Amino acid sequence: EHVAWRHQTIAKATRAAVKALGLELWAASEAIAAPCVTAVKTPSGVSDKAIIEAMRQRYGVTISPGYGALNGKLLRLGHMGMAAHPTMMAAQLAIFERALNDVGHPVKLGSGVGAAMEAIGDWDDSKGAGS
Numbered sequence: 001e002h003v004a005w006r007h008q009t010i011a012k013a014t015r016a017a018v019k020a021l022g023l024e025l026w027a028a029s030e031a032i033a034a035p036c037v038t039a040v041k042t043p044s045g046v047s048d049k050a051i052i053e054a055m056r057q058r059y060g061v062t063i064s065p066g067y068g069a070l071n072g073k074l075l076r077l078g079h080m081g082m083a084a085h086p087t088m089m090a091a092q093l094a095i096f097e098r099a100l101n102d103v104g105h106p107v108k109l110g111s112g113v114g115a116a117m118e119a120i121g122d123w124d125d126s127k128g129a130g131s
Helices: 002-020 048-059 086-102 111-119
Strands: 037-041 074-078
Touching: 002 037, 002 086, 002 111, 048 074, 048 086, 074 086, 086 111
Parallel strands: none
Antiparallel strands: 037 074
């Protein structure tokens, strides 16, 4: 029960961050958005590969591209298992913001992270911690 809540809360917060950054979610609606990963349309003017490489090589954070027909069209921000936690989410989003700027897609640093922090609401690790 707590595990499902944790994943849904972090997914919702990550989607709020993506929107705050002015990026588009791949999922057409909240109803079909996955609780384990947030798919983001690759911003125009930059490549998914450039963002992924900047995140991994410069900052040591790994995200995934789209696969098959979706290769090049989207980025996947993961939040499953241990990553379904505000600390991991905030770190990934902060590096995502920095990498977007690094590859020439300027965003206001902190805007996505800030939106995500607002969206986690009444998070409390002591409630169901470790489950």
